[in-house]
Amino acid sequence: MSDQFSIDRRRFLHGLGALGLGGALSACVGPTITTGGASGAATTAADALAPVSAEKATGTVSFAHWRAEDKAVFDTLIAAFRKENPEADVIQDIAPSNDYQSTALQKIRGGKIGTAFVAFRGAQFVAMNKAGLYAGLGSQPFIDGYFAELIKAGQAPNRAQMGLPYQLVFNMPLFNEDAFESAGVSELPGDWDGFLALCETLKGKGLTPIAWPGGEPANAGQLINSMVMNNMPNDTAFADIEAGAAKATDDWFLGTLKQYQQLTPYFGSNSTGTSSEPLQQLFASGKAGMLATGSFHISAVRKLGAEFPIGLIAPITVSADRARYEGIYNATFILGVNTAGTGQAAALKWLEFLSDPVNAAVYANGTAQHVTVKDVEYTNADLKHNAPWLEKKTMLAPRFQFNDxxxxxxxxxxxxxxxxxxxxxxxxxxxxxxxxQKLR
Incomplete structure (x- = not known):
């Protein structure tokens, strides 16, 4: 890995055209962390759903998820689904991400809400799988249309495919390329001293260097992914803490906390009491150099009027020669069919519809998020602009190693x-x- 990561826009844009994901992923996005993965009741072939019917779907599907910013795109997809299945409908049931984390399992358990539903990778998927919410997908033919390495997060311990991670996102800060260029930043820093110097440069230009939503746990924790990716003594260090084999007081994590202390002057005022929405506006208005959430917020800041080129950046917290990873990726938004209630056949038909590369492209290009489906044609300018990250050395987001x-x-x-x-x-x-206390 080179010491510096160039911001050369020609490198980002030249020759990408209408990019498909297949070639970019041929080198593999990054390592897949299996330790601390899904656990729960094993699903046998007899328990799994029958193969999706060739018949048209009938009935109403309640689709539970947390992506309110994707509602309009899903509405478009639902209209197309209705056209193919005139006797079927899909109704979105959307909750804020924080609420979805805490209440979705109980809401979905009864079967009236969430005939089809999603889960965050990690703790929520594990809990929902243990609770028996996911109907095993068995050998659905549309599963072969996904990149196998990227849907492992939707498997039970016996490797039965319970759900399908749909989104391929980068849980690392966005940056305003125009603001960086105006501040005289020509290369992204490849070490910790360089990252601090970058923050100081942006601050000297009157910008908030890092808009960090410290008052919103669901998004405050996104920064920790890239802060620990090179500090961890091994790739499963968070899982080791949960297992009691490592501690939060170990030198590597204490060192990470000291680096947060160094970043404090660059987070802006009242960062620990601020949620992501006002910071998206701050970033979109050009008043913040970085937004420390992830690629899943690109669409939101575009809707707020951001017209500048948006790149991705991860703080390299070690010296350049010790950096193992350049950034963070995650495969999440795990699509599934509810075991409770009725309507599984229509819900499965909805999953099949979303798995079609043409429909997956509508979702991806409409939300500025890459997906885990093969043969998707990306036409969205932001997806093409950040396509090089599909081939960089990235780590599977470690914060989701925690199942508790x-x-x-x-x-x-x-x-x-x-x-x-x-x-x-x-x-x-x-x-x-x-x-x-939790481990006693």
């Missing part, structure tokens, strides 16, 4: 506490105290 949300919250809250003024040592001790 209380333990994950304790670790992520330590970062927020440090930004609020708590010493790294105290924040680490308090986090480990909560973890120790």
């Amino acid at each position: 949300l209380d333990i994950r919250a304790a670790v992520e809250a330590a970062c927020v506490a440090v930004v609020s003024g708590t010493s790294p040592e105290q924040a680490a001790d308090e986090a480990q105290g909560i973890i120790d």
Whole structure:
């Protein structure tokens, strides 16, 4: 890996055309973390859904998800689904991501809501699978239309495919390329000192260097992915903390907290009390150099009027020669069919529809998010612009190694506490105290 990552726009745009994902993924996006993955009741072939019917769907599908910003695109897809299946309908049931994390399992369990539903990779998928919500997909023919490596997060321990991760996202900060260029930044930093110098340069130009939503746990924790990717002693260090084999007080995580302390002057005022929505507006208006959430917010900031080129950047927290990863990716939004209630056949038909490369392209290009479906043609300018990240050395988002949300919250809250003024040592001790209680 080179010490510097160029911002050369010609490299981003030249020759990409209407990019398909197949060639870009031939080198594999990044390592797949299996430790700390899904667990729960095994699903046998007898338990799995029968192959999707060739008949047209009938009845109404309740589709539960958290992506309110995708509603219009899903409405377009639903209209096309209705045209193919005149006696069927899909009704979206959308909750904010924080609420979806905490309440979706109970809402979906009864079967009236979420005939078809999604889960976050990691803890939520594990919990929903343990609760028996996911009807095993068995050998549905449309599964072969996905990149096999990218849908492992939707498998049970026996490798039965319970759900289909649909989104391929990059959980790392966005950056305003025009603002960087105006500030005289010609190359992205390849080490920690360079990243701090970048923040200082942006601050000197009157910008908020990093818009970080420290008051919104669901998105405050996105930054931790790239902050720890090169600090971790191994790729499963968060899973090791949850297993009791490592601690939040270990040197590598304490060092990460000290780096959050160094970043505090660059987060802007009241960062620990701010949610992502006002920061999206700040970034879209050109007043922030970086938005520390992920590629899943590109569409939102475009809707807020951002017209500048948007790139992706991850802080390299070590020296350039020690950096193992350039950034973070995640395969999430795990589509599934509810075991409860009725209407599984129509819900399965909806999943088959979304799995068609033509329909997946409508979703991807309309939401500025890559997908895990093969042979998708990307025409969205932002997807093409950031396509080189599909071939970079990226790590599967480590925050989702935690299957216990209380333990994950304790670790992520330590970062927020440090930004609020708590010493790294105290924040680490308090986090480990909560973890120790959970592990008793």
